[in-house]
Amino acid sequence: ETGVTQTPRHLVMGMTNKKSLKCEQHLGHNAMYWYKQSAKKPLELMFVYSLEERVENNSVPSRFSPECPNSSHLFLHLHTLQPEDSALYLCASSQDIRGGNQPQHFGDGTRLSIL
């Protein structure tokens, strides 16, 4: 089983819909991350959770709402999205948020398209 699993792999939604992205990690890590990858732009960090507490929120619009019920699961709730929100949303995990020698492990992402 892969270390970080994201569902769904693809999602098409209208601007008024509400949907959620799910991420699950099986690595025993304590930190989880949401990144956004738009066409022709670098990956951008959206949120960081450490031991289920949000520790970073990079000026993300409120139409994106993260939830971390436990250290293995991370959700991204979506509501009233805009066409420019169409992107690949990647989840990652690491042992914890400290330390300089801990790689982040990524899932395969959810490809989101807003109609």
Next chain:
Amino acid sequence: KQEVTQIPAALSVPEGENLVLNCSFTDSAIYNLQWFRQDPGKGLTSLLLIQSSQREQTSGRLNASLDKSSGRSTLYIAASQPGDSATYLCAVRGAGTALIFGKGTTLSVSS
């Protein structure tokens, strides 16, 4: 604000060639630098992580170097194969929790 630049943006080579991908960053105060591979429609696979105190890391045909003072890293791929075709991303971690990514180099290796 940390910025990461990768050159070239795209590269096409015949099979068997040795090649170098370049990454530069503007703030030398980093904890580590990580190279990733991304296949189309997929997530990121970590290739190598170099701590700030290290100069290089090797894994199989891959060798990554780090010159922190000049803000540069290179990823050397020996004897390239068609299976190496992918986008290669460089990311640095500073004092915060975030990885700051470059836009990547898209590599195509022809047989």
